[in-house]
Structure formats: C-alpha cells, structure tokens
Amino acid sequence: DIQMTQSPSSLSASVGDRVTITCRASQGISNYLVWYQQKRGKVPKLLIYAASTLQSGVPSRFSGSGSGTDFTLTISSLQPEDVATYYCQKYNSAPLTFGPGTKVDIK
Amino acid sequence: EVQLMESGGGLVQPGESLRLSCAASGFTFSSYWMHWVRQAAGKGLVWVSRINSDGSSTSYADSVKGRFTISRDNAKNTLYLQMNSLRAEDTAVYYCARGGVIVPSAINGWGQGTLVTVSS
Numbered sequence: 001d002i003q004m005t006q007s008p009s010s011l012s013a014s015v016g017d018r019v020t021i022t023c024r025a026s027q028g029i030s031n032y033l034v035w036y037q038q039k040r041g042k043v044p045k046l047l048i049y050a051a052s053t054l055q056s057g058v059p060s061r062f063s064g065s066g067s068g069t070d071f072t073l074t075i076s077s078l079q080p081e082d083v084a085t086y087y088c089q090k091y092n093s094a095p096l097t098f099g100p101g102t103k104v105d106i107k
Numbered sequence: 108e109v110q111l112m113e114s115g116g117g118l119v120q121p122g123e124s125l126r127l128s129c130a131a132s133g134f135t136f137s138s139y140w141m142h143w144v145r146q147a148a149g150k151g152l153v154w155v156s157r158i159n160s161d162g163s164s165t166s167y168a169d170s171v172k173g174r175f176t177i178s179r180d181n182a183k184n185t186l187y188l189q190m191n192s193l194r195a196e197d198t199a200v201y202y203c204a205r206g207g208v209i210v211p212s213a214i215n216g217w218g219q220g221t222l223v224t225v226s227s
Contacts, residue, residue, distance in 0.1 A: 001169060034213045036152070043202065043217035044152065049210045087152050091212035094166030096142075096154040 002027045004090055006099040012107045019075040021102045023088035028068045032092035035064055035073045038101075039084045047086075048073065080106055108133045109216035111203045116221030123193055123225075129186040129203030129218060137161070137181035140206035142214055143188050145199035145223075155201070156188065157212065171197075193225045 003026040013019050023033065031051035036044040046055045048064035051071055061076040075082055083106055088099040115127040127143070143155040156167045156177040165177050176189040186203055201223055205216035 032212075034210070036214075038152070043219065044214070046207070046213055046215040049207065049213040055213075055215065085151075089152075089154065091210065094157070095168045096157065096166075096212055098152045098154055101151045 001095055002029065002090060002092075002097060004088060004097050004099040006086075006088060006102050008102060009100065010103040010105070012105045013078050014107045015078055015080060017078045019078050019082075019104060021073045021086055021104075023066075023071040023073070023099050025069045025071075025090055029090045029092040031067045032090055033064075033066070033071050034089050034091060035062075036087045036089065037082075037084045038087065044087065075104075078104070078106070109205060111205065111216060111218035113201065113203045113218045113221035116201065116223045118224045118226065119193055120227050121194055121225055124189070124191045125193060125223060127188040127190065127201055127203075127221060127223070129188075131184045131186065131203075131205070134205070134216075136179075136184040139208075140211035141177075141179060141186045142204040142206060142212075143177060143186075144202045144204050144214070144217075145197075146202070146220075147199040150199075153199070157206070158186070159211070190223070193223075195225050197223060198225050199223060 033051045035048040038044040052064045085101045110132045112130045142157040174192045200220040202220045203218040204214040207213040
C-alpha cells in the first residue's frame with residue numbers, strides 16, 4: 001500500500017507569515033490528493049481536492065500544488081483562525097490513506 | 108444542510124461485535140459515496156471504509172479488512188458499519204462522512220462521531 005508522510009509534524013509561525021506544509025506519497029498518485037483542516041474539538045473540513053482545486057468557501061490564502069509524489073499546502077498569510085492540524089489524503093485507489101498531520105500554531 | 112447522525116457506539120470487550128449506524132438527512136443520500144473515518148484520542152485521522160452510492164462496491168483499510176463490513180440502506184437514508192472481532196486498537200471516535208459530488212472520495216460532510224471503546 002502507498003504510505004503518506006507529512007512534514008513538518010508541527011510548526012509555529014507569526015500572523016501574516018507564509019506557511020508551507022509538505023505531503024509525500026511513497027508512490028505516484030497523480031493529482032489524487034485532498035487536504036483537510038481540523039481545528040481542536042471539531043470535525044475536519046475539506047480545503048483542497050485534486051491537489052490544487054480550492055473547495056467552495058475556502059479562503060483564497062489557501063492553495064495546493066503538486067503531482068505524482070510531492071505535494072504542498074500553502075497558507076499565504078497565516079491568520080489566527082488557521083490554528084489547526086492539517087491532513088493530506090490520497091484517493092487514487094483504496095485504501096484512502098491519510099497523512100499523519102501537521103499541527104500549525106501561532107508564534 | 109448535510110446532517111449525519113451516528114449511533115451505536117459504546118464499551119465492548121475484545122472479540123465482541125458492534126454495529127454503528129449513521130442517519131443522513133439534508134441531501135439525496137442515494138447519490139453519494141459514504142465513508143467511515145476514525146480517530147483515536149489525540150491521534151490522527153484514519154480512513155476505515157467507503158461504499159459507493161448504490162452499495163455495489165466497497166473498500167476497507169487493511170487493519171479492518173475481514174472484520175468490518177460497510178453497508179447502506181438507501182430507502183432508510185442510513186449507513187452502517189458492522190464491526191466484528193473488535194480489538195483494543197479499534198478504540199476511537201468513528202465518523203460517518205459523505206463524499207463529494209465531483210470527487211466522491213473527497214469528504215465534505217462529517218457527522219459528530221460516536222465513541223467506540225474496546226476494553227476488558
């Protein structure tokens with residue numbers, strides 16, 4: 001099965017900073033990748049699908065890129081409400097494995 | 108508004124069985140793929156299983172294959188997860204989740220979850 005990794009596992013940045021999270025698949029998955037945001041005590045929220053397509057209603061400061069094995073989620077200007085754990089998930093074929101998550105905090 | 112209400116969680120002993128249900132409303136249930144995702148306390152998300160819109164195709168995580176069965180009743184707008192031979196490592200909050208229209212495997216609707224605890 002394809003394994004998903006994320007880096008870093010956690011980060012702390014200042015409001016207004018550009019934040020980049022990396023997700024890597026152990027084998028190529030084309031662009032079959034989604035990103036979720038999960039705030040503490042809440043259910044996850046879909047941010048991006050097909051690696052780079054922004055889900056309706058998601059702020060434009062979020063963007064995704066990548067294809068094959070390497071993907072990134074970028075927050076162009078970090079806001080206090082972006083404090084959360086971010087997960088990638090592959091969906092090219094089952095199992096639909098999640099990455100381990102990246103916890104984002106405000107410095 | 109998408110509403111998903113899980114039920115059936117609880118405390119069971121290792122080796123026992125449990126059936127989770129998820130009542131769906133606010134959307135045309137029979138048109139969507141559905142998923143189960145679990146999350147142990149303080150841990151990450153783990154995809155468990157998915158079923159296509161008419162129930163003819165299912166998939167499972169390796170960790171539950173052969174023990175869990177996903178099913179749906181489109182007439183009752185209800186999703187199920189039959190969990191047999193439960194293990195301590197199955198302890199988690201189980202979320203019922205709805206796939207997307209364009210990407211059925213991109214989850215854009217979640218229930219609030221039901222807690223399953225497997226302990227002697």
